[in-house]
Amino acid sequence: MYYYVLNPAAGKxxxxxxxxxxxxxxxxxxxxxxxxxxxxxxxxxxxxxxAIEKGxxxxxxxxxxxxxxxxxxxxxxxxxxxxVIPIGNSNLLAQxxxxxxxxxACEALAARRITSYGLIAAGQKxxxxxxxxxxxxxxxxxxxxxxGGGLGDRLGQLWQAxxxxxxxxxxxxxxxxxxxxxxxxxxxxxxxxxQKFEDPLADNRLLVTLVDRPPSGxxxxxxxxxxxxxxxxxxxxxxxxAKRLVIETTPxxxxxxxxxxxxxxxIAIRLTNKQIRxxxxxxxxxxxxxx
Amino acid sequence: xxxxxDVFNVASIDTVxxxxxxxxxxxxxDGDIAIDGALVGNIKSGxxxxxxxxxxxxxxxQGATVQIAGRVEGNVIALDSISLMETAQVxxxxxxxxxxxxxxxxxxxxxxxxxxxxxxxxxxxxxxTTES
Numbered sequence: 070m071y072y073y074v075l076n077p078a079a080g081k082x083x084x085x086x087x088x089x090x091x092x093x094x095x096x097x098x099x100x101x102x103x104x105x106x107x108x109x110x111x112x113x114x115x116x117x118x119x120a121i122e123k124g125x126x127x128x129x130x131x132x133x134x135x136x137x138x139x140x141x142x143x144x145x146x147x148x149x150x151x152x153v154i155p156i157g158n159s160n161l162l163a164q165x166x167x168x169x170x171x172x173x174a175c176e177a178l179a180a181r182r183i184t185s186y187g188l189i190a191a192g193q194k195x196x197x198x199x200x201x202x203x204x205x206x207x208x209x210x211x212x213x214x215x216x217g218g219g220l221g222d223r224l225g226q227l228w229q230a231x232x233x234x235x236x237x238x239x240x241x242x243x244x245x246x247x248x249x250x251x252x253x254x255x256x257x258x259x260x261x262x263x264q265k266f267e268d269p270l271a272d273n274r275l276l277v278t279l280v281d282r283p284p285s286g287x288x289x290x291x292x293x294x295x296x297x298x299x300x301x302x303x304x305x306x307x308x309x310x311a312k313r314l315v316i317e318t319t320p321x322x323x324x325x326x327x328x329x330x331x332x333x334x335x336i337a338i339r340l341t342n343k344q345i346r347x348x349x350x351x352x353x354x355x356x357x358x359x360x
Numbered sequence: 361x362x363x364x365x366d367v368f369n370v371a372s373i374d375t376v377x378x379x380x381x382x383x384x385x386x387x388x389x390d391g392d393i394a395i396d397g398a399l400v401g402n403i404k405s406g407x408x409x410x411x412x413x414x415x416x417x418x419x420x421x422q423g424a425t426v427q428i429a430g431r432v433e434g435n436v437i438a439l440d441s442i443s444l445m446e447t448a449q450v451x452x453x454x455x456x457x458x459x460x461x462x463x464x465x466x467x468x469x470x471x472x473x474x475x476x477x478x479x480x481x482x483x484x485x486x487x488x489t490t491e492s
Contacts, residue, residue, distance in 0.1 A: 250385035250401070254378075281380030306378030307397070310389075 071095075071102030071152070071178070072125040074113050074140055076132030079157040084131055087156065087171060091131070094172070098179040102129075107136070117143030126150065127348075129178060131171075133157010134198055138327035141188065141345055142195050152178045152348040159328040162198035165266040167350030177350045185344040186265055187273030192336050196326045197345055198266070202318070202334065203258040204237050204283070206325040208293075230293045234283055241319040242334075244277075246311045254281045254307070256318060261338060264310060269349075275314060275340055279307040313339045374407070379414040386419075393423070396430070409438075413447050420452075435469075 073095075075084050084091075095101045103125070107113050117128050117140045128144070129152035130137045137153055144151065154174040155163035166184075168174045188195050208230055242256035257280045264276035284292045317335040324332045374391030377383060381397035388404040395403070396412030402419040403409055409423035415430030426438040429445040434452045436442055441458035444450060444465040454471040461467060 246385075250383060250387060252381060252383050254381040254397070279378070279381070281378055306376075307381050308376045310375065 070125065071100050071127045071129055072117075072120040072123075073102055073104045073129045073131055073154075074116055074120075074136065075104060075106045076113065076130075076136040076157070077106050079132035079136060081158070083156045091154070091171060091175070094175045095178075098175055100175075100178050102127075107132075107139075111139065113139035114143035118145060121145055121149055127152060129154060129348075131156060134159045134162050134328040137162050137198070138196055138329065141197055144345060147344065147346075150181075150183055150346040150348055154178075157328070162327065165198065165262075166347055173350065178348055182349055183346050184265075184269055184349045185346050186263055188341045188343040188345055189261070189263060189275065189338060190341050191324065191326060191338045192332050194326055194331055195341070195343075198262060198327050199325075200261045200327075200338065201259065201325045202316070202322055203240060203256050204234065204280075205258040205260060206323055206330070207237065208233060227290070227293055231289070234289060234293060237283065239282060240322055242279075243317045244279075245315040246309070247313050252279075254279060257281060257283050259316075261314070263340075273340055273344075274310045275312065275338065277307075277309055277311060277314065281306050313337070379412070402434075411448075426456075 075088070077084055092101065092104070105116050107116065113130070113136050120128055121144070126148055127150045128140055130140050131154045133155065134157060136157065137151070140151060152174070153163045153166060153168060154171045155168060156171055163169070163174065168177055186197055188197060189200070191200055237257070240256040242254055242259070244252040246252060259280070260278045262276050264271050264274045267276065283289060315335065315337050321334045323330050324334065324336060326332070375387070375389050375393045377395040377397045377399070379396040383397065383399040384401060386401045386404070387393060387399060390406040392407040392409070393403060393405045394410040394412065395417065396414045398416040400418045403417065403421045403423070405423040407424055409421055409426045411417055411421070411428040411430045411432060413429045417430070417432045417434060420434040420436070421432065422437045424438065425440045425442070426436055427443045427445065428436070428448040428450060430447070431449040432452060436450065436452060436454045438456040440456070441460065442454055442456040443460040444462060444467055446462040446464040448462070448465040448467070450466065451468045453469045454467070455474055457474065459471055459473065
């Protein structure tokens with residue numbers, strides 16, 4: 070039976086508006102299960118551990134990236150599959166799994182296509198989707214999420230971001246890559262993800278995108294627009310793969326892991342041997358378990 | 361004169377190092393490598409190596425094909441071809457099967473034209489010298 074972890078605060082309470090429709094749809098698809106609501110930070114991790122102890126092998130997040138991260142940090146067994154119904158403010162991981170709406174997520178859960186992704190350790194924390202630092206992290210902290218999804222809201226957000234970008238002071242960074250290569254550069258923004266999200270057939274590997282100075286003029290608008298829409302930003306100035314990184318910045322700065330401020334530089338980041346199985350829209354390996 | 365966009369096709373490249381980045385150590389990849397920053401160390405690629413107009417390399421370069429628009433101090437070996445663009449400045453020896461040197465490129469060293477299977481990093485020494 071599926072275990073659903075609902076974050077009632079995600080997406081500014083969006084789950085409360087769709088909850089009945091969601092449960093009806095899950096019932097129609099034959100994948101109804103046990104529902105549990107989080108009440109605060111860290112709850113989703115505890116609830117996931119308990120669900121696994123009770124024998125659940127499928128945990129579905131009804132929330133955003135932050136809730137997914139908490140659930141991932143609660144997965145204690147390799148046979149557990151995680152599904153995502155994206156209703157958060159930031160749904161980058163679901164997007165990377167090819168899921169863009171709760172309706173599509175229900176279909177994907179029923180189809181149960183599974184792909185494994187390597188877990189990444191950042192200090193004592195684990196993540197799958199995205200770690201950012203520099204401007205991108207500051208942007209998430211400083212710029213208010215739009216009340217609605219309208220163009221006016223987005224333009225207001227873009228205006229705030231523009232002002233913030235112009236005042237942002239780049240950092241200096243030193244990155245030791247795989248214990249050997251030493252990289253130094255000004256750091257405007259840096260993001261790290263698993264390259265397998267880009268190419269499901271690729272090996273698990275840290276994919277680093279480093280922007281060493283703010284884009285100028287029209288490029289800046291385009292860059293900010295994509296950042297604010299949580300689209301992938303691939304046109305970084307530098308981009309490379311690694312298994313291990315040690316990142317230092319001057320001055321030290323905060324990190325954002327899966328949409329939550331979490332830790333500071335210096336930080337060691339490495340790809341672990343632990344795999345997390347995700348129910349995904351994109352099929353690379355598929356099988357069904359007896360549930 | 362070569363522009364950055366002439367040789368830097370980010371979308372199709374696996375490893376891209378921008379102009380503000382300085383690297384120390386050896387860089388190796390099975391895929392393509394493009395560097396527009398500074399590197400003190402060797403580059404080894406199973407694919408295409410591009411040194412952009414802002415690229416500054418002190419070390420040896422080895423790849424299937426190598427295209428240089430920046431400055432290199434070291435030997436360059438390519439199984440297939442080496443292209444020195446108009447802005448290139450190479451001080452070192454070149455070993456490859458096909459060599460192209462653009463008008464205005466500076467090449468100080470020796471070039472050895474060899475069959476692909478005979479290329480080794482340490483073998484870039486003797487034979488004819490080309491300067492332009």
